[in-house]
Amino acid sequence: MNPTRLGVGVIGAGKVGPVFAQALAGAGHALVGITKPSDGDTDRLHAVVPGVALKEPLEIIALSELVIIAIPDSEVAGFVEGVSKAHGWRRGQIVAHTSISHGLDVLDSATEAGVIPLTLHPLMEFTGTSMDIARMSQAWCVVGSPPVAAPIASALAVEMGMEPLSVQDEHRSLVASAIALATSFSHTTIAEAASRLESAGITNPGVVLSALVNSSVDNALRSVAGNDVERGQQ
Numbered sequence: 001m002n003p004t005r006l007g008v009g010v011i012g013a014g015k016v017g018p019v020f021a022q023a024l025a026g027a028g029h030a031l032v033g034i035t036k037p038s039d040g041d042t043d044r045l046h047a048v049v050p051g052v053a054l055k056e057p058l059e060i061i062a063l064s065e066l067v068i069i070a071i072p073d074s075e076v077a078g079f080v081e082g083v084s085k086a087h088g089w090r091r092g093q094i095v096a097h098t099s100i101s102h103g104l105d106v107l108d109s110a111t112e113a114g115v116i117p118l119t120l121h122p123l124m125e126f127t128g129t130s131m132d133i134a135r136m137s138q139a140w141c142v143v144g145s146p147p148v149a150a151p152i153a154s155a156l157a158v159e160m161g162m163e164p165l166s167v168q169d170e171h172r173s174l175v176a177s178a179i180a181l182a183t184s185f186s187h188t189t190i191a192e193a194a195s196r197l198e199s200a201g202i203t204n205p206g207v208v209l210s211a212l213v214n215s216s217v218d219n220a221l222r223s224v225a226g227n228d229v230e231r232g233q234q
Contacts, residue, residue: 005029006094009064011057011079013037015128016098017070018048020120020160023133024068025049027159032063048130061088066156068120069097077106084109094152096120100176103169104144118153119144122162125183137161142175186217 008024009032010017017034025031033055037045046052061067061083071079076099083089091114095107100121107117124139126132141157143150143164150166157164167175190213197205 006065007032007063008066008068009055009060010034010068010070011060012068012070012098013045014070014072015126015132017068018045018052018128019126019132019136020068020070020098021049021052022130023136023160024066024156026133029066029159033060035060044128048128058083058086058088061093062090064093066094066096069095069099073099073101076102080107080110084113087113089113089115092116094118094149096153096156098122100142100172100179103172104146105169116149116152117145118149118156120153120156122160123165123179133161139163140165142167142172144169144172 006029008021008029010021011034013034013036021031021034031049031052033053034045034049035057036042036054042054045054055063057079069076069079076097080097089095089110093115095110095115096118097106098121099106099119102119104111104117104119107115111117119142121142122136122139123142124132124135139162141160141162141164143153143157143166145153154164154166190209193209194205197208202208
């Protein structure tokens with residue numbers, strides 16, 4: 001095996017974990033396994049990551065050189081602490097979580113055990129399907145790490161097709177709020193617009209709104225990009 005390739009284990013089989021697993025496998029890393037889906041939907045999981053082995057968390061961690069923790073934000077701290085109490089982490093192991101709400105500090109107990117802590121959060125909304133793999137190639141990934149491990153975090157983001165974006169831990173809450181604003185606003189606004197079209201007797205509001213919404217978002221992003229250029233020239 002290429003020595004730069006890692007044995008990857010994924011904790012979390014919701015929308016994010018399987019996509020990370022497939023993206024890293026596509027980059028040539030070896031999948032050790034992934035935890036069982038909490039909803040029991042293994043068909044959905046295997047549609048994204050065909051043939052991946054389903055294993056218990058501690059078994060995955062014991063066999064992995066890179067551990068991806070892709071579980072709900074509220075569960076990350078408890079999971080990391082639980083593995084630490086079980087002495088499950090290994091010195092030199094790379095451990096990355098995907099939560100934008102947490103920085104490196106949530107991995108402190110693992111770091112004390114000798115792991116290399118990272119954060120990897122793609123700036124995209126996941127569907128939990130294979131279409132997310134293609135979307136990754138157009139996304140930025142918020143990365144975090146100790147200075148010595150910055151090349152590792154950036155390399156993993158690039159291998160999955162994304163552009164790394166370094167954000168200081170003290171600014172993560174601003175990034176998290178920006179993501180929440182952009183995604184919740186778009187969902188709420190589009191749902192309300194669709195509801196009004198339905199009230200007007202239009203039976204396919206999603207199709208009708210598609211070009212309008214896409215062009216509106218594109219224009220807004222072009223305006224922001226133009227402001228970026230102006231700031232760069234000042």
